[in-house]
Amino acid sequence: MCGIVGAIAGRNVVPLLVEGLKRLEYRGYDSAGIAVVADGAVRRVRRTGRVSEMEAAADAEALQAPLGIGHTRWATHGGVTELNAHPHVSDGRLALVHNGIIENHEAQRERLSALGYVFESQTDTEVIAHLIHHHQGQGLDLLAALQAAAAELEGAYALAVIDRDEPQRMVVARMGCPLLVGRGDGENFVASDVSAILQATRRVIFLEEGDTAEIGRDAVRVFRADGVPVERPEHLSDVSLASLELGPYRHFMQKEIHEQPRALADTLEAIIDAAAFEPTLFGREAGAVLRGVKGVQILACGTSFYAGSVARYWIEAISGLPCSVEIASEYRYRTAVANPDHLIVTISQSGETLDTMEALKYARSLGHERTLSICNVPESAIPRASGLVFYTRAGAEIGVASTKAFTTQLVGLFALAVTLAKLNGRLDEAQEAAYIEDLRQLPGSVQHALNLEPQIAMWAEKFTPKHHALFLGRGVHYPIALEGALKLKEISYIHAEAYPAGELKHGPLALVDADMPVVVIAPKDGLLEKVKSNMQEVRARGGELFVFTDADSNFSASEGVHVIRTPRHVGVLSPIVHTIPVQLLAYHTALARGTDVDKPRNLAKSVTVE
Template sequence: MCGIVGAIANRDVVPLLVDGLKRLEYRGYDSAGLAVVAGETVRRVRRTGRVSEMEAAAAAEGLHGHLGIGHTRWATHGGVTESNAHPHISAGELALVHNGIIENHEQQRERLRALGYTFESQTDTEVVAHLIHHYRAQGASLLGALQRAVKELHGAYALAVVDRRDPGTLVAARMGCPLLVGLGEGENFVASDVSAIVSATRRVIFLEEGDTAELTCTGVRVFGASDAPVEREVHVSDVSLASLELGPYRHFMQKEIHEQPRALSDTAEGILDAGGFDPALFGKDAAAVLADVESVQILACGTSYYAGMVARYWIEDIAGLPCAVDIASEYRYRKVIANPKQLIVTISQSGETLDTMEALKYAKAQGHDRTLSICNVPESAIPRASRLVFYTRAGAEIGVASTKAFTTQLVALFALAVALGRQRGQVDGAREAALLDELRHLPGSVQHALNLEPQIASWAAAFAPRQHALFLGRGTHYPIALEGALKLKEISYIHAEGYPAGELKHGPLALVDTQMPVVVIAPNDALLEKVKSNIQEVRARGGEMFVFADADSRFSDSEGVHVIRTPRHVGVLSPIVHAIPVQLLAYHTALARGTDVDKPRNLAKSVTVE
């Protein structure tokens, strides 16, 4: 993985490819490259580091052509070296870029070596290039060679391929990793993300599992898993160029943190317009699907998993249903007890998270057909595989560390909890109206929390020189402590852990000293007095406290205890409001440490490998 763009046009495609790769930088990568068919040759430029370095090298070499492919790589097989960077070339004739992981690459490598192929990289991708070339040498067309080759691959892939012997064709294939085709006038494109081609076209076809495609300047043909021609729907993307630009902000993460009032308002709009939490928010047949649900199973990864942890409290409290939350990569490898009346909820910003997609497939294979996805990207793989869907309206999220996707997921999960409660008679009209009113006031409360940014930024100086930090929360705010720790470690590289505050004395208290800052989330709820007792445990060991307290929590600064007052307690939606300060703390600490906020090391935005 991580990013693919390809183009065939009646103009020089190098500027298009470079622009596309720059728009894919947010996904995370460690090297970049492109290859073009120029005359009767394939010319390639690759560099470790930033796209700008590769762009300068391409300009120095005068690279140009009407057919080409580009890639940003996040290393899986083999280190971060130029020889491992994509595109990979076979026999000087065929160039290929690849997202995903080929699980049987070792067996194919031995076979291809026996056929006389030599390998220049440590990657699984080079195997695919040689395999397609092998079938070309046997007389297959470029498309035919691709179709034969992918049938011998085990694993996940998105592929784009060009060949100097067929300068009028670009071919592509998809299995398990996102890939789309962009339709232009006298030019066509492939990309792993619509943002890569939005400056050239908004008309896209989302390839489905097992699809292959053949692109020329004048048309596109798509073939299904059986290699028979198929018709795929053309969509008009609503991704705007403005959403992909920084505007007045220093980083996309900062921009996206500040976009949360708007994103939350947009996500809640359908609920508020409907005047209630109608099951129809999740799909036409949602009332029937949700009618006799006996339990809920949430599957997600990373930040989305923490959103699911908050939702467990809501679903059990509001809907009165048992709810389990599993990390998707763990669920898919354990024996589960199937219950046809269990609702399977998958959460993914991109809708392409491989572990979550595979967990959904596993659940369905066990007989679960009540499936709901919460996702930010329309027509992505996970929603297409689910019976019901709720699309968050966060807009494009560029920063690798998720912010507005997380809080809008929480709104979607809150809506699900109330809808289930209404279905089951647990939520009457008066309570639904009260919960709707809390939702209506949420964007304003989040804006108030954003206004605390100068105060939060002043704390960053205390965190920047530290190597460790502890985050504490209780109840629905324990997952926010986990999320705060994740954000800090993701972008500042400070080791941080989140704990339920009541667990302090069961081990973590041994770590507390004057060099360990402790962040406490202290809303004015039923557990406030318990949290205050936990704070005293830390202070007795010399720990320095940084407390995010509601305005009505009656906290005050004292020696070793620093307090920032968030808005007054907002009830059940308080975890969403308290997510804002921990996001800002991580952001400003990363600034103080001089790390790359939007592209943290070793991480990628859309995780499409296991």
């Protein structure tokens, strides 16, 4: 959520700032603004709503400058108003943008008010601008004032600051929120996400926790939290601009659903090429770390939590190790009992999810040294804080509702389950070969499921007028029911819940009537007959069933029972294939209801605040 972009160059940076903010729209926001230093003054344009509205205002003012910063804001402190929008300015001299939350802002506000500062917003961010200005008044230059202010802040932040009196540079700081520097030829950039600056450069430096930096046209200087200069390595981003374009699709979510065969094939490439599950999939030292693991604890949020919930079934069934899955935001605030022989697995699409990052820190403080991250973004914070890493190769995911990141996470988790089994002597060569063949066939099975889109779109018309929906699954497919319900509610705004099908009679059955569509994940596995029994309970109460099953299952449609068959049952990987239909159902229902599919209300792509 929220996004930062900044630039210093020998050319007009306003188009770069605007384009960068457009690239950050997927993160979720409700206002946007830019500030530049031009002709010895700070000029600022802010608007609530979309970046395009702010862009029109900047064009009307003919805004041009070689130094500027921009921001997309998702409201936390204070409502969605222009006064609360970033950038914030102090004394008409200093402009600042901020991602994150400052926990001691009230105390700092009282202190600064006593010093004569007048606040025009309700935000915690304006506190930072005035605090830096206050330190400048004590004789510090811009960089030193930022460093002094940062030392007084409690919470999480990524900051970019410009000053009309120091137009030759911008300064930045990072603590708990992502921030990177882009290197160009006679120009440099800052951003919270590499996508914001790909139009100008692929050369990036990822700032570490506590870093501050001074950025000029020709040089970048980075400092540790203690003020000591430090060299941070430069990376060449492999994110392509093509992956950030919509192409022939109506929405990024639709595009990303259809990219899953390729994303899965790319993620599987190392396993297929090696024709084996090797510990080195997770890092060079993985063999030593994973041998002797006595259990697995998975920490994640949202869709990633559901991926972990599927993995629990796989890990326990395949490797024979106990596995627990916990919501990261709950784990970090409870008294946990640590077992140093357990592997801590964190899952995050962005690698910047604050609750997951803090849960990892908490686990390490308890003595957990065996840590593994499953992530889609190289060099992001969570992988850097983990001992082992499995990078999914989903490519850039723009739609707020995660799709290809989820299915590629499942592949990484399946590989972990099988690798642990192999290390524990529970996997013979024949079974390993069978699993590799199953993975080899997976992208094709997913493509067959995508071919069901026209049928699923017809189902979506029946969901359009509904206000509630129920999803049912059993065993390893129960988390897929949870994921289906989440997708439906977050982009169509239909209230949806998911239950293990066996729990129907323990309460949810009271909700079932003709106005409550019931979606059932019913593959041809050992629980199919149990699921059929649960479906009969729904039909007996007048409920309408929408059943996703397999081509080789003995299932037929009838009055009140609609059936769509995915490809033949693909065994242990069935949850991945059955994810596709529930994604498509949510997408087409949202499309029919006319909601903003890629930017659902109140939600953000990367959750970097509590």
